[in-house]
Amino acid sequence: MPREIERQYKEILKQYVMQQTEKNLYAGQNFSRQLIKKNVAPEEVISVHKAALEEMFPELQTEVLHSFDFLIEMMIRYGLAHSEHQSLLQHQK
Amino acid sequence: MPREIERQYKEILKQYVMQQTEKNLYAGQNFSRQLIKKNVAPEEVISVHKAALEEMFPELQTEVLHSFDFLIEMMIRYGLAHSEHQSLLQHQK
Numbered sequence: 001m002p003r004e005i006e007r008q009y010k011e012i013l014k015q016y017v018m019q020q021t022e023k024n025l026y027a028g029q030n031f032s033r034q035l036i037k038k039n040v041a042p043e044e045v046i047s048v049h050k051a052a053l054e055e056m057f058p059e060l061q062t063e064v065l066h067s068f069d070f071l072i073e074m075m076i077r078y079g080l081a082h083s084e085h086q087s088l089l090q091h092q093k
Numbered sequence: 094m095p096r097e098i099e100r101q102y103k104e105i106l107k108q109y110v111m112q113q114t115e116k117n118l119y120a121g122q123n124f125s126r127q128l129i130k131k132n133v134a135p136e137e138v139i140s141v142h143k144a145a146l147e148e149m150f151p152e153l154q155t156e157v158l159h160s161f162d163f164l165i166e167m168m169i170r171y172g173l174a175h176s177e178h179q180s181l182l183q184h185q186k
Contacts, residue, residue, distance in 0.1 A: 016159065016163045017156045017159050017160050020162070028163050028166045029166055032171075033170060035167065035170070036171065036174060042168065042171045045167050049167075052160075053157060057154060060157065061150060063150070064150065064153065066109065066110050066113055067106060067109075067142065067145075069109075070106050070109045070118075070121050071138070071139070071142055074125045074128065074138050074142075077125040077128070077129055078125075078129065078135045078138075081129060088182075089181075
């Protein structure tokens with residue numbers, strides 16, 4: 001994931017975690033479109049999410065962080081399905 | 094997500110969170126294939142993951158849980174891309 005996207009993700013997430021307003025949720029929804037457009041894999045999103053939580057909550061239980069590694073493994077499979085979709089679309093052009 | 098799948102996810106995750114062995118990771122990787130096969134959307138996985146953490150760590154900061162709602166929003170978009178892929182495949186048959 002490009003550094004700038006990572007920075008933006010952390011910033012938008014932080015806003016949402018502090019205040020669950022419609023506006024902040026909407027910023028997230030808009031941002032998710034960008035992630036897809038830039039071919040960011042879902043496991044990369046989980047990975048940045050984990051890093052963001054580590055920064056925001058330095059006291060977070062190690063077990064919770066381990067659970068993210070598990071979630072990353074889950075999403076790798078979804079990422080494969082997604083990239084398969086992309087190449088199928090390319091192929092059809 | 095079917096109740097049985099949800100139960101299994103929580104169990105496999107719990108094992109992994111307790112012990113990050115190759116065996117437990119492998120169980121997770123195998124399980125992710127099942128999730129895809131059963132058309133479980135990625136946002137549903139995040140949702141069950143959140144519920145599992147709430148059960149395992151009742152003291153977990155509310156902010157961390159809010160962050161999962163944000164992640165769910167991210168994954169909804171990936172879920173759409175995935176189901177689009179499914180219907181494309183169906184269409185080609």
